[in-house]
Amino acid sequence: MLNLSMFKHAAIAAALLMPACFANAHQYKAGDLEITHPWSQELPPNAPTVAAYFVIRNTGNTADRLLGVDTPIAEKAELHQHVMQGDLMKMQPVPSVEVVPGGSVTFAPMAYHVMLVGLKDRSLLKDGERFPMTLHFEKAGDLNVEVKVQKQPPANASEHAHTH
Numbered sequence: 001m002l003n004l005s006m007f008k009h010a011a012i013a014a015a016l017l018m019p020a021c022f023a024n025a026h027q028y029k030a031g032d033l034e035i036t037h038p039w040s041q042e043l044p045p046n047a048p049t050v051a052a053y054f055v056i057r058n059t060g061n062t063a064d065r066l067l068g069v070d071t072p073i074a075e076k077a078e079l080h081q082h083v084m085q086g087d088l089m090k091m092q093p094v095p096s097v098e099v100v101p102g103g104s105v106t107f108a109p110m111a112y113h114v115m116l117v118g119l120k121d122r123s124l125l126k127d128g129e130r131f132p133m134t135l136h137f138e139k140a141g142d143l144n145v146e147v148k149v150q151k152q153p154p155a156n157a158s159e160h161a162h163t164h
Contacts, residue, residue: 031140032060052114057104065138075118
């Protein structure tokens with residue numbers, strides 16, 4: 001026979017652990033879009049800019065477009081892309097980034113990224129810290145995410161840098 005008291009304690013423990021599980025998943029959803037593992041690499045304290053990275057997946061049947069990004073820790077957040085021009089890799093701003101139906105776009109080093117310019121709050125740019133960022137989508141609307149700052153890029157960050 002089930003002990004009701006034990007069941008209640010298990011349910012309370014599960015409820016208390018649930019937010020931690022979701023926080024560790026580091027995944028966000030807006031409409032048909034999923035944003036996974038927003039991260040930024042810890043840089044020296046005097047770095048003039050910092051980049052933020054993540055993956056956007058479109059699980060829907062219609063395209064959407066990332067129109068812009070903002071964060072309270074910087075004056076500006078710009079969408080950028082690395083492109084080859086001749087034999088040189090150059091970084092250039094882009095007005096928006098399309099996410100096709102059933103597709104994904106990876107923001108990673110040497111690919112698309114969000115460049116944070118005019119840093120206002122460097123206290124959140126240390127390993128293990130997180131800072132807020134809002135992604136503005138044409139159809140899915142605004143999505144607030146937390147960007148995790150880490151010393152090393154995730155193991156698969158460069159593998160997927162060129163997927164589109």
